[in-house]
């Protein structure tokens with residue numbers, strides 16, 4: 001087999017994959033549409049531009065992002081090293097000089113003898129082995145092509161994410177298990193609110209400070225053109241429609257009586273997020289509130305006073321595919337087996353996760369990397385993308401809640417996270433040594 005590959009999209013995932021494959025001896029053609037064709041968020045002509053924050057999050061091993069970085073370093077990769085070389089002081093976080101980072105990635109990619117960069121928008125699926133890494137702002141023409149090839153029902157354009165909390169930090173003396181009208185296996189936990197608690201929560205939602213929407217998203221959030229995306233409306237916007245809107249909608253108490261048989265004034269449901277029941281999703285709480293504000297407001301819910309947030313909510317423009325429905329277990333498309341999918345378009349969320357996805361796909365192609373252990377963040381993100389699951393697929397970031405529960409879990413949170421990390425890195429070591 002000729003080691004030749006096309007990569008579409010010179011962002012975080014595309015550049016990581018290009019460098020890895022080039023080092024492994026592949027001849028890479030990397031197509032990037034900017035600066036000729038722009039996206040609504042990128043500002044510079046450089047590859048691997050960080051479109052918003054300059055932070056690649058924590059490096060500490062007692063954080064999920066720190067663990068993810070350690071796992072990636074065990075696999076080998078290039079962009080994290082470049083990020084470290086361009087870092088700026090930010091405590092335990094790996095923050096970078098954004099311009100310098102993009103310039104250095106571009107220099108490294110352009111300077112590699114085995115990579116040629118072609119500045120052109122790709123609108124059709126290429127022949128031969130290729131990686132699609134066109135990101136959350138994939139060009140319209142490519143989205144159209146994907147829609148024809150895969151079916152429009154597998155393409156999502158907006159991403160409404162509800163917060164996820166650590167199951168071990170919920171107060172189980174206050175929440176109770178019950179499915180609405182007992183239809184189901186009592187998979188939901190319920191936070192019951194009395195009248196006073198409910199209106200206090202609604203007031204806090206309305207007063208909470210929001211993230212500023214990008215210019216190109218305002219139309220959506222104004223609900224003018226995209227009013228059919230009703231399921232994406234942030235909870236604080238619903239609260240603004242009327243003080244009782246939530247309790248007649250997502251927080252309606254009907255069929256959710258307490259174990260004592262009382263009908264609460266309103267109920268917020270928590271849906272289990274994973275098989276190990278280590279994390280719960282706050283149903284209907286997609287939000288544009290700032291992260292710190294979210295923590296304060298959702299902790300007003302009875303039972304969540306001390307909840308630890310594994311992921312915060314968000315609503316933003318974001319194209320992604322229904323990966324578990326369209327991908328093989330090695331990130332190739334079931335219908336287009338020579339085409340692989342990487343980055344945010346595949347349904348990972350966050351800069352480092354996108355780089356990680358590029359690395360995983362490159363390793364699958366060059367070495368036939370086998371599925372990584374379930375104790376690792378990379379292994380779980382992989383399973384999230386490539387294996388079918390119940391319910392609507394949503395993008396996922398690195399968080400401890402996606403890992404299987406520890407045996408004899410320590411009560412101390414810091415120790416618990418440290419143990420998760422140690423277990424993961426050990427499992428990764430064993431898995432990789434078996435593959436040598």
Ligand SMILES: Cc1cc2nc3c(=O)[nH]c(=O)nc-3n(C[C@H](O)[C@H](O)[C@H](O)COP(=O)(O)OP(=O)(O)OC[C@H]3O[C@@H](n4cnc5c(N)ncnc54)[C@H](O)[C@@H]3O)c2cc1C
Pocket residue numbers: 008009010011012013014031032033034039041042047048049050051052053054120121122123133134135136137138139142214316317318342343344345349350351352354
């Ligand atoms: C507005 C916005 C803000 C975000 N802010 C953050 C943040 O602060 N922190 C965080 O962790 N994550 C953030 N994300 C999420 C995500 O981590 C980043 O978008 C990340 O850059 C995605 O990496 P990627 O490699 O998948 O895509 P990108 O880095 O976007 O790279 C895709 C590349 O493909 C190119 N392209 C698109 N279509 C074509 C085509 N048809 N032909 C050729 N080239 C094409 C694009 O120009 C782009 O350069 C944000 C996302 C968005 C949309």
